[in-house]
Amino acid sequence: MENSVQSAIFYILAAIIVCSAVLVVTLKNIFHSLLFLVLTFFSVAGIYVLLHAEFLAAVQVLIYVGAITVLLIFAIMMTAQIYSPALRQSNQQVIPGIIVVGILLVVTLTVLGNTTWRVSEKLPASQSVNLIGKSLLTTYVLPFEVVSVVLITALIGAIIIARRD
Amino acid sequence: MITLNHYLALSAILFCVGIYGIFTRRNAIGILMSIELMFNAANINFIAFSKFITPTLLTGQVFAVFVITIAAAEATVALAIVILIYRHHKEINVDKINIMKW
Numbered sequence: 157m158e159n160s161v162q163s164a165i166f167y168i169l170a171a172i173i174v175c176s177a178v179l180v181v182t183l184k185n186i187f188h189s190l191l192f193l194v195l196t197f198f199s200v201a202g203i204y205v206l207l208h209a210e211f212l213a214a215v216q217v218l219i220y221v222g223a224i225t226v227l228l229i230f231a232i233m234m235t236a237q238i239y240s241p242a243l244r245q246s247n248q249q250v251i252p253g254i255i256v257v258g259i260l261l262v263v264t265l266t267v268l269g270n271t272t273w274r275v276s277e278k279l280p281a282s283q284s285v286n287l288i289g290k291s292l293l294t295t296y297v298l299p300f301e302v303v304s305v306v307l308i309t310a311l312i313g314a315i316i317i318a319r320r321d
Numbered sequence: 322m323i324t325l326n327h328y329l330a331l332s333a334i335l336f337c338v339g340i341y342g343i344f345t346r347r348n349a350i351g352i353l354m355s356i357e358l359m360f361n362a363a364n365i366n367f368i369a370f371s372k373f374i375t376p377t378l379l380t381g382q383v384f385a386v387f388v389i390t391i392a393a394a395e396a397t398v399a400l401a402i403v404i405l406i407y408r409h410h411k412e413i414n415v416d417k418i419n420i421m422k423w
Binding site: 159162163166170173174177178180181186189190193196197200203204206207208209211212215216219220223224227228230231232234235246247248249250252253254256257260261264265268269273274275276278279280281284287288291292296299303306307309310311313314315317318320 | 322323324325326327328329330331333334335336337338339340341342344345346347348350351353354355357358361364365368369371372373374375376377378379380382383385386387389390391392393394395396397398400401402403404405407408413416
């Protein structure tokens, strides 16, 4: 019973993700495709919850839906008015793109189908936040510190690049 | 029953949609959105492997945190560059911006 509910939720979320992702890359109006990008981010957060990654689902909603979307809205608003001709984007090279992506997808799915993963039978850790926090400050403390330097560099870099001089 | 392969297939489809967007979009902001889709596909992979292969260590989830951080930094810098280019050329169509070519 629980399995079938989980499967149903997975398939609904997967359908929403795929449909809205396709709309993100095909819609003419860039603001509409941004709104569908938000829908994709939310459904991916739902997939994280299904995978017992509650902390990452929260981070996904905060950073992707909260921060990156607002950044993209700012960029759209600052580059042109929404209904100006500059935003009526037209996709080019559609047929070659579909062919290349189709080949890539078929190859990937074939490889996936022919691989046997060493799936562990253990139950997932119940308190993922504690474990993530511990491993961030013990095993992965160096990447953690490096990533903070990367963030401050990106912050300063963005200010300097976009500064009006 | 949803297995690891289901999640990996979903992530492969999402990644391919992102690549299609990068191929066909001509608007710099549209290309950035496609890149965000691909980051999300990679994150689904990381977390699915974390749940099914190493459920007690959560290595994949830690790396997904790093991926999200790098994605935020990337979006900031890339959008700053897009705004700068727009200010100079009044254009964000990447076909028209060829000042680095000669």
